Amino acid sequence: MKRALLAAFVLALLFLPQFAGGVYYTNLASQALIAALFALSLNLLVGYAGLTSLGHAGYLGLTAYGSGWLITHLAWGHLAAAVVALLGTTVMAGIFGLIALRASGISFLMITLALGQILWGLAYRWTSVTGGDNGISGLTRPSPFGIDLGNPNNFYYFTVVVFLLVWAGIANWVRSPYGASIRGTKDQPRRMSALGYNVWLIRWTTFVVSGFLGGVAGLMYVYYNQFISPHSLSLANSAEMLLMVIAGGAGTLSGPVVGAALVVLLKNVASAYIDRWIMLLGLVFIFIVMFVPGGIVAGLGRLRRRRLPAGTQ
Numbered sequence: 001m002k003r004a005l006l007a008a009f010v011l012a013l014l015f016l017p018q019f020a021g022g023v024y025y026t027n028l029a030s031q032a033l034i035a036a037l038f039a040l041s042l043n044l045l046v047g048y049a050g051l052t053s054l055g056h057a058g059y060l061g062l063t064a065y066g067s068g069w070l071i072t073h074l075a076w077g078h079l080a081a082a083v084v085a086l087l088g089t090t091v092m093a094g095i096f097g098l099i100a101l102r103a104s105g106i107s108f109l110m111i112t113l114a115l116g117q118i119l120w121g122l123a124y125r126w127t128s129v130t131g132g133d134n135g136i137s138g139l140t141r142p143s144p145f146g147i148d149l150g151n152p153n154n155f156y157y158f159t160v161v162v163f164l165l166v167w168a169g170i171a172n173w174v175r176s177p178y179g180a181s182i183r184g185t186k187d188q189p190r191r192m193s194a195l196g197y198n199v200w201l202i203r204w205t206t207f208v209v210s211g212f213l214g215g216v217a218g219l220m221y222v223y224y225n226q227f228i229s230p231h232s233l234s235l236a237n238s239a240e241m242l243l244m245v246i247a248g249g250a251g252t253l254s255g256p257v258v259g260a261a262l263v264v265l266l267k268n269v270a271s272a273y274i275d276r277w278i279m280l281l282g283l284v285f286i287f288i289v290m291f292v293p294g295g296i297v298a299g300l301g302r303l304r305r306r307r308l309p310a311g312t313q
Helices: 002-019 023-049 057-074 078-100 103-126 151-175 176-186 190-195 199-225 236-248 255-266 277-290 295-305
Strands: none
Touching: 002 023, 002 151, 023 151, 023 176, 023 199, 023 236, 023 255, 057 078, 057 236, 078 103, 078 199, 103 151, 103 176, 103 236, 151 199, 176 190, 176 199, 190 199, 199 295, 236 255, 236 277, 236 295, 255 277, 255 295, 277 295
16 A cells, blocks of 8 residues: 555656646645655654754755855856755754754754754854845756756756655665664663663764755755745744644654645645635644644554454554
8 A cells, every 4th residue: 555655646746747737836846845855854853863953944044055155156066066065064964963962852952943043143144145134046056967957847857856866765764774773762762772872873873864954955945946045044944844744744754745745735825815824824733733643644544544444454
């Protein structure tokens, strides 16, 4: 059943532009996939390592700003700018991990919030580099192998390829023995330590990988929007991504994707008909927390098991 659903999902992604009904919906699908990329990176911390972060948008914004600044100010190519920006973000994630992992629980949450706000403050105030509130505009999309990503359909398929590669990589990693050790540090950290595992190092490695993948989402974000502003690093953006993970189902591979699709649709579709769409988003989240604990994916799984005849589960 899971393989059939996965195959159907991939086919739907491949044929979506043919049935989307216009460029608007193709661009909407690209937005949802980029949001899903970011939510998947955050899910490594929240769902698998049990470390809730409110500063994760900093990695998205840092990579986007780094790439945009290198292209506009130093006239670098897209590939070189992307590599250096991702490298810088990964190093920053490593440094932030050294700081944040000195604590756990609510203390870890507050430290990540503070670190994220530092990056947001730099983006807002360092106008000579970031453009301040005006951001960096006039950016272009790359043309890998001569393919024009300015075309919405081409960019969509480029996003699909990146999304599937990241999704497959995360799936293999969390299902590996190392992935089991990550879940072990969440459920039984003292027992893992007693068995000889370096709990801190496992968490730090997960933190760095999560930051790197958040940077990948940042590249796709700036390629799509061709603009970057301090809002991308804001607390609101981090909270929105955390909402996607929790609503869809933390600790699952499909939960962040479902949550990202839900939030993006509410933002772009519901906002066209409802002025107070943020309130609607809040009500949906409250409903999920109260009646679908564990997220949409976990709730659907429980519903499916209840409907199966006895002895077939």
